[in-house]
Ligand SMILES: Nc1ncnc2c1ncn2[C@@H]1O[C@H](COP(=O)(O)OP(=O)(O)OP(=O)(O)O)[C@@H](O)[C@H]1O
């Protein structure tokens with residue numbers, strides 16, 4: 001664990017504020033969260049969370065239903081801005097830049113920090129258009145050939161190209177659930193993200209489709225930083241290098257995934273992973 005850089009953290013931040021057991025900070029941080037609190041109106045949903053996410057790392061966010069996993073994940077690309085009454089305080093930096101800075105445009109931020117949801121949600125358009133939409137609105141392709149190249153590269157990287165290359169103009173909604181989820185991943189990749197957030201991306205999928213997505217997550221780590229919320233401890237163990245355990249809005253423990261699952265340091269983590277509750 002290292003000391004947070006005093007110059008890059010809120011003035012009042014000190015290690016005494018950390019309520020979490022384990023390695024909150026990493027040396028190659030891409031995302032740095034400091035003293036993050038989230039309220040929905042009167043409801044306090046996230047309490048004083050400080051956490052780094054490293055480069056080329058998959059971090060799994062686990063914990064009982066309602067503990068704040070989705071709320072915390074949505075802080076990382078300001079998706080909580082879209083929820084009336086939701087208030088985020090503290091500091092979150094992406095590559096050293098405060099993502100809550102005044103005047104910051106959330107549209108490019110949400111391309112840099114892409115999100116994949118629980119239920120695959122392709123647009124009611126063709127497979128091609130699903131992937132081409134983002135690069136087009138963000139002006140990432142200067143001509144048709146470049147756009148086609150981006151679509152192919154994104155579908156290849158999402159492990160879907162071979163299955164759809166002859167059907168690019170068929171509707172995305174006609175694909176199987178697992179294919180639709182890989183299409184959504186391709187759509188996210190197409191706008192050159194740095195970070196991909198996934199909120200229970202496999203919970204609507206069968207075991208074979210799930211295994212494909214898990215393999216894909218492992219492949220994607222080479223290029224992206226990934227934070228994944230999952231209810232499956234087996235999945236967290238298979239895909240992540242670090243695991244963060246949340247309980248009632250607090251980040252209780254974070255550490256290397258193998259350590260969290262074999263040798264948790266906090267009683268609450270142990271109770272959860274041994275199935276005593278949750
Ligand atoms: N839009 C909202 N308005 C008010 N309260 C909310 C809202 N979204 C979440 N909450 C509350 O914030 C807390 C954290 O919810 P969140 O959805 O982040 O939990 P979660 O860990 O993702 O749960 P699950 O595993 O069931 O998806 C809960 O008490 C929830 O009721």
Ligand SMILES: [Mg+2]
Pocket residue numbers: 069070071199229
């Ligand atoms: Mg959730």
